[in-house]
Amino acid sequence: MSAQVQGKVALVTGGASGIGAAIVELLAHEGATVVATDIDESNGPKLAARLKRAGCDVSFLLQDVTSEERWIEVVAEIGKRHGRLDVMVSNAGISIGVPSIVDMSLQDWRRQTAINLDGVFLSVKHSLPLMRKHGGGSIIVMSSILGLRGSASLAGYCATKGGVRLFAKAIAMDCAQVGDGIRVNSVHPGIIDTPIWGKTPTGAAGAGQNAPIDPEERARIAVPLGRAGQANEIAQGVLYLASDASRYVTGTELVIDGGTNAGGVVRAQAASR
Template sequence: MLGRVQGKVALVTGGASGIGAAIVELLSQEGATVVATDINEMNGPEIVTRLKKAGREVSFLVQDVTSEERWIEVVAEIGKRHGRLDVMVSNAGIGIGVPSIVHMSLQDWRRQTAINMDGVFLSVKHSLPLMRKHGGGSIIMMSSIAGLRGSANLAGYSATKGGVRLFAKSIAMECAQVGDGIRVNSVHPGIIDTPIWGKIPTGAPGTGQNAPIGPEERARVVAPLGRAGQAIDIAQGVLYLASDASRYTTGTELVIDGGINAGGVVRAQAAAC
């Protein structure tokens, strides 16, 4: 079924790779006019060129989500080009892992918080006025299962994603209170096979222990479904929240994690040993 977001204008931050790129592709496939933003000035235009050749309505803007000045410019540009904003996907984020919180520098803590939380705050602050001009829409904030439960070696990341979860709920209540027609929800991916796993430094300073984490190997151990998810799995959830199919859904969490947050299982072959 196509056209589930036909006629809507969507902004997707962190849209040049991984989950963000999958969201851009799927929303545009389903009829939305999509503005993708990212700091990656190479991947973003390449994705847009490919999708435009397929007849999609997609554009790319360079954006550092921690810059309030740039947020003002991006939203103003969307208003000028399209006259409205129906879907805001706050997807940009980073993950910094350390063997222990004592090894995390204040600089890394602040950098991660600036992107994962300040960027989401700014997305809402500057997108809401344009969304309200046209009677509503959907704000979708990318959190994580690390925002629902503790995660060793990712305490700083968990803190930001837990903050995103409750920020989404609070903004959902604020929008409901004023009756602006804007729904707000958070999405909580589990172990998804994207390039971010190779970018998460895990070693203490000076140890040289920065081997990338293998998502498939990790998922086989901790995910009840026994495999890592794909970016399209998260994009499908975002599509639901962006579409009118979720018109009665606000202030909630969409968990897409292969069952990790639900509990653990003993696999049949392991039980037979």
């Protein structure tokens, strides 16, 4: 590893599994002191312990990102332990799918909004003061390609991911206006092979069903590069935005989707049939 974030202190929400865990691992191996938070009190401590055994400086804090009280406690703990915060990755999120928006309960709408949108708002609100104390840093908001385009059955998810995209741009302008040295960008993954595919409820509200979705199968059809992405490929983009290599990058989107948002392709083997 090249120690691209050596000496930086990073906070990663939703850091116990999937993309979040890949981000925690890569930032830690690249020299950052990483605080991972999540509601997963099983996998979170295990990840931190494994990385500590590998010589990394990683700790885990239990956190529900919808709780403002907990946000105040988490940031205060980071300030007490490490004295600074250089990188904040607002990654925690959920996806709730329904056949039609008329099937979505207000309870599910509000739950998804609370985690995906309110959680990002709280992450920025409470991290900025500590980041500003030390002259700058990088805020990275996890959106999605569904924050750039619509998708049937996922209107609520699209609304939250589109919301955080523009929120990131607005905060980037706030920080630029103040001149605090903090950059703010959003990351937009496409079809990535992570556990979220088995956790996306579908069907009518309250049905409690899960979609048996194979991300590789879907990617072969929908992704120009013909495969699902891996969590580490998203983490590499986050590493770039967290590092000084991106010091002139703010208020923009980093799309990592195998070409999906650019358009579609007809593969040669399919065209010849």
